[in-house]
Amino acid sequence: MLREHDIEIRVRYQETDGQGRLHHANFFTYFELGRTELLRAVGYNYREIEAEGWMLVVSEITCRYFLPAVFDDVLRLRTTVVESRGARVINEYQVFRGDTLLADGRSVVACVDRSGRVTRLPKRLLLERESTSKGR
Amino acid sequence: MLREHDIEIRVRYQETDGQGRLHHANFFTYFELGRTELLRAVGYNYREIEAEGWMLVVSEITCRYFLPAVFDDVLRLRTTVVESRGARVINEYQVFRGDTLLADGRSVVACVDRSGRVTRLPKRLLLERESTSKGR
Amino acid sequence: MLREHDIEIRVRYQETDGQGRLHHANFFTYFELGRTELLRAVGYNYREIEAEGWMLVVSEITCRYFLPAVFDDVLRLRTTVVESRGARVINEYQVFRGDTLLADGRSVVACVDRSGRVTRLPKRLLLERESTSKGR
Amino acid sequence: MLREHDIEIRVRYQETDGQGRLHHANFFTYFELGRTELLRAVGYNYREIEAEGWMLVVSEITCRYFLPAVFDDVLRLRTTVVESRGARVINEYQVFRGDTLLADGRSVVACVDRSGRVTRLPKRLLLERESTSKGR
Numbered sequence: 001m002l003r004e005h006d007i008e009i010r011v012r013y014q015e016t017d018g019q020g021r022l023h024h025a026n027f028f029t030y031f032e033l034g035r036t037e038l039l040r041a042v043g044y045n046y047r048e049i050e051a052e053g054w055m056l057v058v059s060e061i062t063c064r065y066f067l068p069a070v071f072d073d074v075l076r077l078r079t080t081v082v083e084s085r086g087a088r089v090i091n092e093y094q095v096f097r098g099d100t101l102l103a104d105g106r107s108v109v110a111c112v113d114r115s116g117r118v119t120r121l122p123k124r125l126l127l128e129r130e131s132t133s134k135g136r
Numbered sequence: 137m138l139r140e141h142d143i144e145i146r147v148r149y150q151e152t153d154g155q156g157r158l159h160h161a162n163f164f165t166y167f168e169l170g171r172t173e174l175l176r177a178v179g180y181n182y183r184e185i186e187a188e189g190w191m192l193v194v195s196e197i198t199c200r201y202f203l204p205a206v207f208d209d210v211l212r213l214r215t216t217v218v219e220s221r222g223a224r225v226i227n228e229y230q231v232f233r234g235d236t237l238l239a240d241g242r243s244v245v246a247c248v249d250r251s252g253r254v255t256r257l258p259k260r261l262l263l264e265r266e267s268t269s270k271g272r
Numbered sequence: 273m274l275r276e277h278d279i280e281i282r283v284r285y286q287e288t289d290g291q292g293r294l295h296h297a298n299f300f301t302y303f304e305l306g307r308t309e310l311l312r313a314v315g316y317n318y319r320e321i322e323a324e325g326w327m328l329v330v331s332e333i334t335c336r337y338f339l340p341a342v343f344d345d346v347l348r349l350r351t352t353v354v355e356s357r358g359a360r361v362i363n364e365y366q367v368f369r370g371d372t373l374l375a376d377g378r379s380v381v382a383c384v385d386r387s388g389r390v391t392r393l394p395k396r397l398l399l400e401r402e403s404t405s406k407g408r
Numbered sequence: 409m410l411r412e413h414d415i416e417i418r419v420r421y422q423e424t425d426g427q428g429r430l431h432h433a434n435f436f437t438y439f440e441l442g443r444t445e446l447l448r449a450v451g452y453n454y455r456e457i458e459a460e461g462w463m464l465v466v467s468e469i470t471c472r473y474f475l476p477a478v479f480d481d482v483l484r485l486r487t488t489v490v491e492s493r494g495a496r497v498i499n500e501y502q503v504f505r506g507d508t509l510l511a512d513g514r515s516v517v518a519c520v521d522r523s524g525r526v527t528r529l530p531k532r533l534l535l536e537r538e539s540t541s542k543g544r
Contacts, residue, residue: 013308013318014161014301016154018207018458023150024466025436029286036285046285047344058432062470071154072319149444149454150437160330164297165422172421182421183480186290194296198334208455286433288426290479295422343426
């Protein structure tokens, strides 16, 4: 699996709040886009994963905010796979405007089956070659 | 069925936008709360409706905005059943702050079964006594 | 001004609801993206409009839903300027998946100044060549 | 200042996602409601704080998820002030359905002035009696 993937996201008007800033909860929406697009970049998509009977559910997520983003900003979100084995994926996130880091984050996502029971990740999502490859 | 039901909604910070006002799309979220609570007021709830195999899907919705609402405003939403027969419910909405009308709206909701086919409303949702009662 | 502009929007996971469908209120979020990108396509942007002291506020908006969209669908939103003069812009919207029309809509947006008073549109936003084109 | 405050929140249909569960990002929306209502419970409100020139901005926030919530659940959110001095407030959160803990969280909120500069909290928000109470 890819280790790292960048996407661009433009801040929507509705995503700003009364402070004129991107509301802090929306960074988690962006992180989800990052995970989705990282999957797509390896030729897989999350809709198929659910169709095949797996669900990836967030079990822990955090974000630290350094500088605000405002409406119409074009942000770059870097999503990194830190770990992907057993029943969980750990991702890290960095949100940039140009070269400036606005926020970073980290999540633990668990794989569950249709009954909600924690289960091993589908093989394709494992970071199998972790020890041998130095990234992509 | 009840003809009319009022609920109070306090504007959340996240629901405002860069103009410091309740974002216009969130009125539709409120309308949905109005429909849900009107159902509950007659001893029924939408979760059960879905569990029993029906879904109510919006087929048309509109809102007119007269005055803005801001963060922390306590709004009163009046939801009215204009029609409820066959496979559809027509509702009207009025959003007040105190006695001032801020917005009004109207929706047509269709009843579909699990396969997505339009189907007759569950009996309890019909406005059966429409002609004989003057409603509450 | 341009009369018509198309953008692509991919349905986000968070935008779906318990029915597994794009929640109906999110079409209004998309319509706002459509207006924003139509402005950008003529070399102007809404952030500047607000910085110069104007605000465009929705005074009426409606959507009709024909078929559902689901997570990860790539939709095409066509935004059309039907009228842009005096203090208001009227837009129409069509949402397609491939060649299939899923929904359409219409909005009236009013131009207000910082004090919230309705005011004439900035010149650039007027549909100047309206009289000479074949229009609607 | 109060150390702890409980509110009830009913899960909205729009807040669920394609998994039929309350979307994980919406817990942060709830945490914000918790902070707002804790302030109100001490006779103060966040709208006034902003009117007086302060803004409280989230600088770090995290949530851990133990069990899912679904549409129409009535949740109880407990918001606790762990620390409130200098320029920051630290809160903890617990989300219950009945007696079952579904999620917990923690945030650090910084006080900034209109120019965005970090500044001391308004006196009323300080946890003044911190040293004399048994608290943490």
